[in-house]
Amino acid sequence: MSIQSENVSKLxxxxxxxxxxxxxxxxxxIVGFLGPNGAGKSTMMKMITCFLPPNSGKVTVCGYDTVExxxxxxxxxxxxxxxxxxxxxxxxxxxLSFCGRIYKIDRLEQRVMEMIDRVGLGLEQHKQIGALSKGxxxxxxxxxxxxxxxxxxxxxEPTSGLDPNQLVEIRALxxxxxxxxxxxxxxxxxxxxxxxxxxALIINRGTLVADKPxxxxxxxxxxxxxxxxVEFSDAVSETDLSNLPHVGSVRNVRSNTWLLEVxxxxxxxxxxxxxAVQSGTFVLGLQRKEKSLEDVFKELTASR
Ligand code: ADP
Numbered sequence: 001m002s003i004q005s006e007n008v009s010k011l012x013x014x015x016x017x018x019x020x021x022x023x024x025x026x027x028x029x030i031v032g033f034l035g036p037n038g039a040g041k042s043t044m045m046k047m048i049t050c051f052l053p054p055n056s057g058k059v060t061v062c063g064y065d066t067v068e069x070x071x072x073x074x075x076x077x078x079x080x081x082x083x084x085x086x087x088x089x090x091x092x093x094x095x096l097s098f099c100g101r102i103y104k105i106d107r108l109e110q111r112v113m114e115m116i117d118r119v120g121l122g123l124e125q126h127k128q129i130g131a132l133s134k135g136x137x138x139x140x141x142x143x144x145x146x147x148x149x150x151x152x153x154x155x156x157e158p159t160s161g162l163d164p165n166q167l168v169e170i171r172a173l174x175x176x177x178x179x180x181x182x183x184x185x186x187x188x189x190x191x192x193x194x195x196x197x198x199x200a201l202i203i204n205r206g207t208l209v210a211d212k213p214x215x216x217x218x219x220x221x222x223x224x225x226x227x228x229x230v231e232f233s234d235a236v237s238e239t240d241l242s243n244l245p246h247v248g249s250v251r252n253v254r255s256n257t258w259l260l261e262v263x264x265x266x267x268x269x270x271x272x273x274x275x276a277v278q279s280g281t282f283v284l285g286l287q288r289k290e291k292s293l294e295d296v297f298k299e300l301t302a303s304r
Contacts, residue, residue: 002027002152002182003048008057009206010043017043019206020057025199027151030178032193032214033186035203036301041186042082044203045156048184049079062151075103078145078181082156086137086144088130092121095129096143103148115143119173135166142173146181153177155185159192171195190293193217204301217296225263230272231285232256240279244271257285 003025010018018040025031035041046052047059050070058065064072087095096112105111116125119139124132129140138158145153158174159167174183175196187193193200193214200217202210210217225248235256242250246268248261262268269286276283 001025002062003184004060006058008047008054008059010047010052011055016206021208023201023208023211025182025184027182029199030183030197032197032200033184033203034188034190034193034200034297036188039203040206041203042156045154045186049077049154050074075148076151078148078150078153080141080145080155080158084137084141086129086140089128091128092116092125092140095140096147099144100147105148111147115147118146119143133166135162135169138162138170152182155183157186159187190297194293202300209300217293225261227289228260228262228268229287229289230258230260230283232276232281233284234281236279236281240275244268244275
């Protein structure tokens with residue numbers, strides 16, 4: 001396995017930023033680390049990359065302890081920190097050579113050119129970093145993180161602040177890099193995880209609240225179920241509606257339109273039609289709504 005966190009906690013003074021967090025990331029996975037601002041994502045990532053020691057618990061990367069074997073961990077990990085700290089007055093090649101020298105890389109010039117090619121910086125390679133767009137600066141950040149050919153990449157909010165085109169390009173690049181590396185990326189955007197990741201870890205107020213394949217996330221906390229939107233031609237009784245089989249709660253969204261929370265995967269459309277007839281009304285519209293990932297995220301991170 002590539003990354004293992006065992007009962008890790010981190011305090012800033014009195015404040016617990018990460019609280020007893022355990023997870024495992026296997027080699028070759030692209031895992032999304034999701035949570036609202038202040039949830040503890042950056043703190044967890046700083047512990048994985050040896051920038052902060054945990055107060056309790058243990059983090060290992062490729063089997064190496066981040067506290068006891070930090071030099072080995074640093075060799076195994078590439079890190080793109082939040083806000084991508086770059087030297088804006090340096091030139092792209094100059095900066096990447098500078099980063100490569102830290103790792104004492106052989107044939108550095110060749111390696112820098114490989115990285116420029118890998119992240120699509122060919123046309124910008126002679127520019128000063130300060131002259132690059134945000135999207136290209138992120139490419140420089142990714143090249144920096146990859147320069148020593150690490151097995152694991154830790155990317156802290158790699159797409160924040162990008163415009164929609166840059167976003168698509170950087171996501172595609174990360175997906176491509178993910179074919180060769182284990183990637184953990186943090187974000188507060190649910191769609192990002194859906195677009196790039198196989199698995200999601202969701203953290204809220206320092207505590208891990210979900211660890212699931214992205215395909216299973218939609219089931220959220222409640223397991224099976226879906227929402228049915230029904231429009232009747234006339235008013236109906238809320239109590240009678242909520243007594244329909246499999247229906248948990250009902251909510252009136254506008255005049256005669258209701259949202260029914262169905263608590264199983266049963267098809268209740270016939271029951272709804274019969275209910276309409278008995279109530280002396282007609283069904284004008286019926287639409288099944290899957291839970292959006294955004295809803296699941298809200299459900300999981302609602303204050304608790
Ligand atoms: P995220 O990356 O999910 O936005 P962080 O890990 O940055 O969250 O922060 C987690 C919590 O720890 C927040 O409440 C934040 O205010 C607090 N925190 C982060 N860094 C520090 C610090 N250097 N000193 C004190 N508190 C901090």
